């Protein structure tokens with residue numbers, strides 16, 4: 001970013017939310033300037049598992065009981081269509097991101113986990129979500145693991161290479177006319193002359209409207225607002241490409257998976273045939289050794305044939321968790337919105353929230369937003385709660401919780 005600019009919409013942050021907003025605003029004819037402190041996809045968008053899921057992490061009845069019937073439907077409608085929106089954009093803009101829309105499997109890691117997905121299945125179906133409950137035999141043959149006790153299949157969902165998707169959205173936004181600036185951290189944001197003035201690399205951007213889309217990677221900005229959330233780490237580990245025999249056995253249908261363990265695990269196979277496993281916890285924290293050991297144990301346990309396989313890549317990222325696990329939109333000033341707090345499910349939601357925020361800001365008004373914006377949002381004891389999550393995950397990983405005990409008893413299929 002250099003020189004001075006004057007635009008309809010300034011966007012801070014180049015992840016799914018910011019890039020989706022830039023694309024949709026530019027397509028509607030608005031002038032757009034997106035400022036990213038690092039590179040596109042530097043935050044959660046470039047580090048995630050790649051599961052393009054519908055809805056939220058929370059079971060549907062919990063969303064209704066927390067938000068009320070009307071607000072829950074206002075949110076769950078667009079998020080239910082999230083995967084369609086994501087895969088539609090990928091197709092429309094020819095984004096090369098290893099996209100596979102063959103569904104995702106929420107895998108029961110234990111008999112208790114199976115009861116949990118049965119409940120989700122009933123609640124989801126009642127709300128019109130086309131979920132399928134798979135028994136142990138069916139789930140095991142799809143996953144290629146004897147450790148699965150059943151699964152919930154959502155055929156709307158799928159997998160992507162998330163960094164490639166974020167970059168593809170940014171390219172599509174640029175092609176539609178948006179200015180995209182990397183290495184352009186915003187340091188100041190304030191109200192001036194009925195609009196907003198941002199400073200990036202010492203240069204001014206004047207904007208009629210502004211969107212903060214920095215989520216868990218928010219860097220200090222002198223501004224009237226900063227997102228509040230509990231930062232929770234999630235680490236991932238990728239093997240070298242599997243041989244043909246293993247590939248024929250492990251997830252031959254290409255579904256992406258996560259499980260019902262309290263300290264959740266994820267696994268999927270990418271286009272190159274690497275098995276990528278993930279779990280809550282930071283591999284770079286002092287407790288990282290426990291998470292690294294857990295990843296190896298998880299691999300061995302799910303797929304004994306891969307015992308001894310080395311991980312070629314490992315990385316981690318930070319999730320912005322809110323207390324109720326529902327994403328937030330804060331209207332922190334006139335024509336100014338911030339979207340954050342996807343609580344670990346941000347591919348569909350980030351794309352949907354970014355598109356809706358752009359629409360609202362460039363003229364359609366707040367009714368098009370999937371949640372009612374609030375003027376303030378705050379979370380308490382975020383640092384202490386982050387430590388609690390990290391230590392909890394380390395404890396579970398150190399003692400193999402969620403991988404032992406009753407989970408070992410094979411259920412009747």
Ligand SMILES: Cc1cc2nc3c(=O)[nH]c(=O)nc-3n(C[C@H](O)[C@H](O)[C@H](O)COP(=O)(O)OP(=O)(O)OC[C@H]3O[C@@H](n4cnc5c(N)ncnc54)[C@H](O)[C@@H]3O)c2cc1C
Pocket residue numbers: 012013014015016017018019035036037038039040041042043044045046047048049050051052053184185186187213214215216217218219220221233234235316317318319339340342343344345346347348349350
């Ligand atoms: C490890 C991990 C696994 C996950 N797995 C999944 C999954 O499988 N499926 C799913 O749906 N969701 C998943 N998520 C959640 C999802 O990745 C996030 O919710 C989503 O990426 C949030 O997108 P975003 O655009 O809002 O924020 P981000 O992608 O974090 O982007 C924010 C950007 O803002 C930039 N920024 C910050 N401050 C400034 C500043 N001052 N000036 C300019 N730029 C700034 C940052 O550099 C960053 O690039 C996962 C998250 C993590 C961390």
